[in-house]
Amino acid sequence: MGDTWKAVADGSRRQILLLLKDGEKTPGELAGKFAFTLPALSTHLRVLREADLVGERKVGQKRYYSINREKMTEMMSFFDEFWGDSLGRLKRHVESRR
Numbered sequence: 502m503g504d505t506w507k508a509v510a511d512g513s514r515r516q517i518l519l520l521l522k523d524g525e526k527t528p529g530e531l532a533g534k535f536a537f538t539l540p541a542l543s544t545h546l547r548v549l550r551e552a553d554l555v556g557e558r559k560v561g562q563k564r565y566y567s568i569n570r571e572k573m574t575e576m577m578s579f580f581d582e583f584w585g586d587s588l589g590r591l592k593r594h595v596e597s598r599r
Contacts, residue, residue: 504551504552504553505552505553505554505572505576507548507552508548508549508551508552508554509552509554509576511545511548513535513537513545514545514548514549516534516535517531517542517545517546517549517555518549518554518555518568518573520534521555521566521567521568522568524567525558525565525566525567526565526566526567527563527564527565527566528542528543528546528564528566531546531566546566549566550566552572553569553572554568554569554572554573555567555568555569556568556569
């Protein structure tokens with residue numbers, strides 16, 4: 502999961518993931534949301550693809566990018582496990598004070 506964490510360490514890549522959460526998009530659709538060039542966007546997409554966070558679908562000469570929901574679920578599970586016990590203890594503490 503190391504490459505995954507490196508991939509999401511960059512704010513622009515996190516923004517790309519947020520844009521893709523509603524459905525697949527072409528690089529052109531994504532590029533309009535950023536101040537950087539299309540080649541820079543392609544680099545970000547490559548990093549996300551190599552980390553298995555996004556998938557790529559080719560139709561003719563067009564490329565469509567989408568979230569890899571399985572990988573994102575894996576990351577969410579990590580945070581659920583990481584914070585779940587702490588949140589459970591906080592809940593028990595708050596309820597015990599009532």
